[in-house]
Amino acid sequence: MTLDFSAVTPYLHMLLRGAAITVQASFLSLLFGTILGIFVGAVRVAPFGPLRSLASAYIYVIRGTPLLIQLFLIYFGLPSLGLNLPAFSAGVIGLTINSSGYVGEIVRGGIEAVPKGQWEASKVLGLSYLHTMRFIILPQAIRNMLPAIGNEFVTLIKESSLLSTLAITELTMVGQQVRSVTYASFETFIIVGLIYLTMTSITSLMLRHIEKRWTVD
Amino acid sequence: MPNSCDSLSSSSLSAPTALEVRNLQKSFGDISVLKGISLALSEGEVVSVIGPSGSGKSTLARCICRLEEINGGEVLLYGKRIDNARHSNRDIARLVGMIFQQFNLFPHLSVVENLILSPVRILGLSPKEAEEKAMALLQRVGLVDKKNARPNELSGGQRQRVAIARALAMSPKIMLFDEPTSALDPELVGEVLEVIADLADSGMTMMIITHEMMFAKEVSDRVLFMDEGKIVEQGPPENIFVCPRMPRTQLFLQRMLVHFGKELVTSTEERTCPDDA
Numbered sequence: 001m002t003l004d005f006s007a008v009t010p011y012l013h014m015l016l017r018g019a020a021i022t023v024q025a026s027f028l029s030l031l032f033g034t035i036l037g038i039f040v041g042a043v044r045v046a047p048f049g050p051l052r053s054l055a056s057a058y059i060y061v062i063r064g065t066p067l068l069i070q071l072f073l074i075y076f077g078l079p080s081l082g083l084n085l086p087a088f089s090a091g092v093i094g095l096t097i098n099s100s101g102y103v104g105e106i107v108r109g110g111i112e113a114v115p116k117g118q119w120e121a122s123k124v125l126g127l128s129y130l131h132t133m134r135f136i137i138l139p140q141a142i143r144n145m146l147p148a149i150g151n152e153f154v155t156l157i158k159e160s161s162l163l164s165t166l167a168i169t170e171l172t173m174v175g176q177q178v179r180s181v182t183y184a185s186f187e188t189f190i191i192v193g194l195i196y197l198t199m200t201s202i203t204s205l206m207l208r209h210i211e212k213r214w215t216v217d
Numbered sequence: 218m219p220n221s222c223d224s225l226s227s228s229s230l231s232a233p234t235a236l237e238v239r240n241l242q243k244s245f246g247d248i249s250v251l252k253g254i255s256l257a258l259s260e261g262e263v264v265s266v267i268g269p270s271g272s273g274k275s276t277l278a279r280c281i282c283r284l285e286e287i288n289g290g291e292v293l294l295y296g297k298r299i300d301n302a303r304h305s306n307r308d309i310a311r312l313v314g315m316i317f318q319q320f321n322l323f324p325h326l327s328v329v330e331n332l333i334l335s336p337v338r339i340l341g342l343s344p345k346e347a348e349e350k351a352m353a354l355l356q357r358v359g360l361v362d363k364k365n366a367r368p369n370e371l372s373g374g375q376r377q378r379v380a381i382a383r384a385l386a387m388s389p390k391i392m393l394f395d396e397p398t399s400a401l402d403p404e405l406v407g408e409v410l411e412v413i414a415d416l417a418d419s420g421m422t423m424m425i426i427t428h429e430m431m432f433a434k435e436v437s438d439r440v441l442f443m444d445e446g447k448i449v450e451q452g453p454p455e456n457i458f459v460c461p462r463m464p465r466t467q468l469f470l471q472r473m474l475v476h477f478g479k480e481l482v483t484s485t486e487e488r489t490c491p492d493d494a
């Protein structure tokens with residue numbers, strides 16, 4: 001067989017518009033997921049028993065169930081409780097919750113990697129738990145966590161393709177539409193794949209740059 | 218039988234009691250680490266604690282500054298108990314400064330930031346006041362030129378001097394040193410001991426846990442020998458080092474002599490105390 005990309009090129013702008021939606025959804029989910037994840041991770045190591053168990057259960061459930069099922073629960077399940085979310089919001093919420101579980105676990109590891117002496121020095125200097133966390137532990141933990149968080153970012157961009165199942169017109173969804181018009185399946189999805197690769201590469205490069213700057217000292 | 222070594226009282230009888238520990242007990246699980254420790258430090262007194270590893274010296278210091286919760290007994294600072302949960306980290310930090318073997322500086326902050334964080338957050342000083350105080354303390358430990366350095370750019374000796382300045386920035390009433398020179402290369406020990414001795418001269422009440430016997434002998438008003446969670450013997454350094462009464466103290470010091478060669482022997486005065494035998 002021969003590959004004929006000319007059938008797909010007229011639809012390239014549609015694919016790029018889909019890619020823009022993918023970037024939007026991923027970026028918002030990364031942002032909220034990281035914030036929520038840092039919170040979950042910090043609670044996960046809190047000295048407070050019940051809260052710690054709650055965070056632990058949250059991480060356990062999120063990491064132990066498929067993202068697709070989580071998305072279905074939010075988009076198709078919640079309406080039965082009278083909560084109707086627009087597809088895009090449901091998608092971002094689903095990705096946010098999902099990534100917060102993974103980020104939470106990364107944050108826990110990062111916090112636990114900070115030497116115990118840092119906690120002790122903070123304590124004898126009179127800092128409260130929250131102050132210690134904010135000024136001493138998290139700034140060091142985030143440095144430990146950066147490579148793993150970077151991986152999580154890349155993973156999240158790829159997993160956003162599942163949003164196509166909620167009929168969100170992100171890159172994968174548009175790819176399916178283009179394929180159904182052109183019948184050029186192989187060509188279409190090669191291009192879709194290349195666009196994903198470009199997005200993940202740019203993300204990786206940016207993160208590596210940040211990592212370098214943060215670990216200089 | 219009575220000899221010059223028998224006196225247990227400290228030199229400064231008139232000074233108020235700064236720190237008092239009554240029948241302190243601490244265990245980790247089934248292992249009893251402190252088996253009823255009682256001691257008192259007068260204001261301005263410098264007490265060294267010596268003894269073999271595992272004797273409970275560090276645990277004693279950690280119980281006083283509340284890094285460990287105690288299982289029994291009392292810790293009082295100027296007559297007030299500080300050992301119950303009502304006292305926050307903040308209350309203790311205003312009273313007790315603690316120096317660790319591993320320095321525990323904050324690696325992501327500069328030297329001066331290490332010194333001003335707590336005074337600003339806990340004592341409520343303005344950043345400007347805190348920085349002025351920090352600079353005065355850096356002057357005192359001889360590290361003014363390192364104010365903007367990160368801890369990992371400093372030698373071990375410099376790090377420990379910063380740690381001492383950081384503790385002093387909280388204006389504590391008493392300083393605890395938990396083997397402050399044990400993690401240092403031998404050539405860096407001197408500069409840290411110098412700072413500690415200077416602090417002792419300034420009238421700070423201090424408890425120094427150390428394996429530096431020469432230093433303990435020179436700087437202390439009183440020396441405590443601990444073994445197996447108990448204070449076995451205490452007294453002025455010349456008594457403890459020259460004529461220890463308890464067999465366990467004698468054994469420990471003999472082992473130390475082997476380590477330190479003749480240093481401790483040649484520098485001690487003639488053994489003037491009469492033999493008990």
